[in-house]
Amino acid sequence: MAEGGESGGRARLVSELVRVQDLVHRLELQLRAPADAASVDLCRQLIHQIVALTDRSIGMARCSPDLAAAAQQLQQQPLSGAPSPLSDSGSDQHQPFLRASNKKRKATARWTSQQVRVSAAGAGAEGPADDGHSWRKYGQKDILGAKHPRAYYRCTHRNSQNCPATKQVQRTDDDPNLFDVVYHGDHTCRPSAAPTTRRAPHNPHAQAALQGLAARLTVTTDAAIAAAAIAAAAALPPMTPDTCPARGASSPWSLASPVGSDSNGCAQGVSPCPMPGYADWGSHGDLQEVVSACAAVSDLQGLPALDSDLMPLECFVFDQSFDMGGAMPSLFYP
């Protein structure tokens, strides 16, 4: 990505985003503690600060010529209609993983597919952390032009429940701590059948919601997409169930269980929108985009990406009554 033209404004933007990141970390820690009135209040305060900081970041990003230009360019290419992660996005010189993808197996292209880039931080060195589904490795291949082999996984319940979900995991060339994960197909296995070995969440619904959020946190580190995300959050009309990308159409959320913590079937084929229990989730995709942008932009600056260990943020619920007059949805802690 182009590194020239670093401006003070951009540095300030990054600084803001770093603060957002820090707040998110603090929120995560807070949410891990047993809920009581005081901690709920603190969470609300943190959320308020995050929202405010993010809002400011958006404003700064929109004033940044390069980001704004990229955003404008990509704004004409709605995220929901963005090319499949497997297709050539035109910006994948840093993602050989993408470029190498769509040469074969057109038959699989009809599947839902979703690429996420996840950090191995906090997980084993062998790969990203568990995403909540149980996977069985069925193959590994050295990929032409890639330093690291690609591993192929299928759902453990493929045989017992005919679950077609598969994923491919490949360590990125440039950062051994990052993995590109491509999910194919939806899980049709029942959630109860997917062993959730992770700790019990205080609020399973909220955990599912945060998993979606976290998915977006790690979806990509491409600056242009980050700019588009900012544009989407700041300028595009809120998504409605109508505009919520349908499952099976390369929805950014359709199967975004990033390795790191999806849990119990939040990617099940239950709702047209990604998170069961959130019928109107689509209207809140904006925040996901924004935070994704935060992660991406900070990565753009060589800062550590928000890693998958953030996933356990588990207690958000989007306030659906919030007036979307502003760019940001509000959050509350149930």
Next chain:
DNA sequence: TACATTTGACCGAG
């Protein structure tokens, strides 16, 4: 013993 993983062979699209 019942799983999961490894790994070379095979298949099929381009």
Next chain:
DNA sequence: CTCGGTCAAATGTA
């Protein structure tokens, strides 16, 4: 023919 994706036997592990 190349190469990505899958299969399945061999092997490992709890």
